[in-house]
Amino acid sequence: MHAAQRLMIMALAGVLSLLAASVCFGVGIPDQITINSIQKYYGPVSFNHAAHINTLKDCGLCHHHTTGAQVADPNCARCHKNSGAQAVVSCKGCHLAEPFTPEALKQQRDQQPPIYHRDKPGLKAAYHIGCMGCHQKMSVPTGCQDCHLRNDSGDSLFKAGKYAPKTPAKPKPAHH
C-alpha cells in the first residue's frame, strides 16, 4: 500500500474513532482480541490491539505485508516490497496450530503454486517469536504470566500450585 493510501486510512480511522463512542481504528480492525485458539496449559491471552497500534503505529511490524503496509523485516522486504494486501490477515489463518502432522508437512511440500516458503513456523511459534521477540527488543514484559496465567492443566504439568511437591521430610540425623 502506498504511503498516501495509508495516510488516508489512518485519517479515516481517526474520523471513525471520533464517530464511534468506543475506541475504534476502522472497520474490521478489532480493539481487543482474545487469543485462545491453542490454549491448553495457559489461559487465554488478552491482547490489546488498539494500544499496540497506538504505541507502534506500524501494522507491518506484526502482519508482514498482509494488511497492505510494508513488511518491517528487511529480509522479507527483499521480495515483498511490492506485495499487496492479502485476503487472510489473522495469524491463525496462515500459521498452523499443528504444523508437524504428516498432512501439514505434505501440504507445505506440495503447495500449488510451489511458492518460496516451506519453513513457516507453527502458530505457537508465530505468536511467541512475534510477541516475545519485540517485547525483548523494547524491554517490555516477557514473563510467561505477563501474557497468560497458567491454568490447572499447566500447574499439573509443571508441578506447581496445588500440584507442587510437598516440602521434603527433614533428613534423618546421621548416625555415627
Ligand code: HEC
Ligand atoms: C508477550 C506475550 C507472551 C509471553 C511473554 C509468553 N507467551 Fe505463551 N503464548 C502467547 C500467545 C499469544 C499464545 C497463543 C495462545 C492461544 O492461541 O491459545 C501463547 C501460547 C502458549 C502456549 C500454547 C498454548 C497453551 O496454553 O498450552 C504455551 C505452552 C505457552 N504459550 C507457554 C509460554 C511460556 C512457558 C512462557 C514463558 C517462557 C510464555 N508462554 C510467554 C503469548 C505469550
Ligand code: HEC
Ligand atoms: C503488535 C502487533 C500488531 C500490530 C502492530 C497490529 N496488529 Fe493487527 N493483529 C495482531 C494480532 C496478534 C491479531 C490476532 C490475529 C489472530 O487472531 O490470529 C491481529 C488481528 C488483526 C485483524 C483481524 C484479523 C482477523 O481476520 O481476525 C485485523 C483486520 C488487523 N489485525 C489489522 C491491523 C492493522 C490494519 C494494523 C495497523 C493499523 C494492525 N493490525 C496492527 C497484531 C498486531
Ligand code: HEC
Ligand atoms: C526470496 C524471495 C522471498 C523472500 C525473502 C520472502 N518471500 Fe514471502 N513469498 C515469496 C513468493 C515468491 C511468494 C508467492 C507469491 C506471492 O504470494 O507474493 C511469497 C508469498 C508470501 C506470503 C503469501 C502467501 C501465503 O503464505 O499465503 C506471505 C504472507 C509471505 N510470503 C511472507 C513472507 C515473510 C514474512 C518473509 C520474511 C520472513 C518473506 N515472505 C520473505 C518470496 C519471498
Ligand code: HEC
Ligand atoms: C497470509 C499468510 C500469513 C499471515 C496472515 C501471517 N503470516 Fe507469519 N508468515 C507467513 C509466511 C509465508 C512466513 C514464512 C516466512 C519464511 O519462509 O521465513 C511467515 C513467517 C512468520 C514468522 C517467522 C519469520 C519472522 O518474521 O520472524 C513469524 C514470527 C510470523 N510469521 C508471525 C506472524 C504473526 C504474529 C501473524 C499475525 C499477526 C502472522 N505471522 C500472519 C505467512 C503469514
Ligand code: HEC
Ligand atoms: C513490535 C513490538 C510488539 C509486538 C510484536 C507485541 N508487543 Fe506487546 N507490547 C509492546 C510494547 C511497546 C508494549 C508497552 C505498551 C505501552 O506501554 O503502551 C507492549 C505491552 C504489552 C502488554 C502489557 C500491557 C498492555 O497494553 O496490554 C501485553 C499483555 C502485551 N504487550 C501482549 C502482547 C502479545 C500477546 C503480543 C503478540 C500477539 C504482543 N504483545 C506483541 C510491543 C509489542
